[in-house]
Amino acid sequence: MDWIDWGDAPTWLGAVFAAAAAGAAVWTLKSQRDQIDEQRRFIAEQSMNLGLERQALLAAAQERHEAQARKIRLYPQAPTYVQVVNDSDDPIYDVHCEARGMPALHAVELAPSEGVGAGILADLVQGASRPYVHRLGVGREAWFHVVTNERGAVHIRFTDAAGNKWVCDDAGGLHEAGA
Numbered sequence: 001m002d003w004i005d006w007g008d009a010p011t012w013l014g015a016v017f018a019a020a021a022a023g024a025a026v027w028t029l030k031s032q033r034d035q036i037d038e039q040r041r042f043i044a045e046q047s048m049n050l051g052l053e054r055q056a057l058l059a060a061a062q063e064r065h066e067a068q069a070r071k072i073r074l075y076p077q078a079p080t081y082v083q084v085v086n087d088s089d090d091p092i093y094d095v096h097c098e099a100r101g102m103p104a105l106h107a108v109e110l111a112p113s114e115g116v117g118a119g120i121l122a123d124l125v126q127g128a129s130r131p132y133v134h135r136l137g138v139g140r141e142a143w144f145h146v147v148t149n150e151r152g153a154v155h156i157r158f159t160d161a162a163g164n165k166w167v168c169d170d171a172g173g174l175h176e177a178g179a
Contacts, residue, residue: 068088069168071086071087071088072084072086072087072092072156072166073087074154074169074170076151080146080148081146082143082144082146082154084097084133084141084144086136086139086140088138090138091135092135092160093135093158094157096157096158097155098154099154100150102146102147103132104132104145105147106130107130107144108143109135110141111140152171154169155167165178
């Protein structure tokens, strides 16, 4: 036992344990950094997923917002008539038609089965109705007598069941009034 200096053995033993503790601390720090990096990647991926879900929800909300308005059809007929058809599931209100900036002269609401006969057109020409339709029911149509129904010159304004105001033109354009 002459080869061991017992006075230095506790120092050596302390140094070995200190080195082991330092190695364990380095290993723990690396492990924590790896976990933090993995969490950052996960959070970035989740943020991206949430962004995509938000975009999808906003698109769906906009589609629901426009759904009824997109089912309103505008058809120029004959030289001075415009037909508006409500193919939506709810009535629309305050339907006004304009041609070249001039309001319709007269309007009448019909069920499609009633058809547009000479009597209806005569009523429109003679003014047996008002110049707008207050409520256009589901599956019903309105006929407007206008000064012209020249392509690109006709548009309608109406309010949907949710109270949103819309403008629709004869080229299929649709936008919110005032937007």
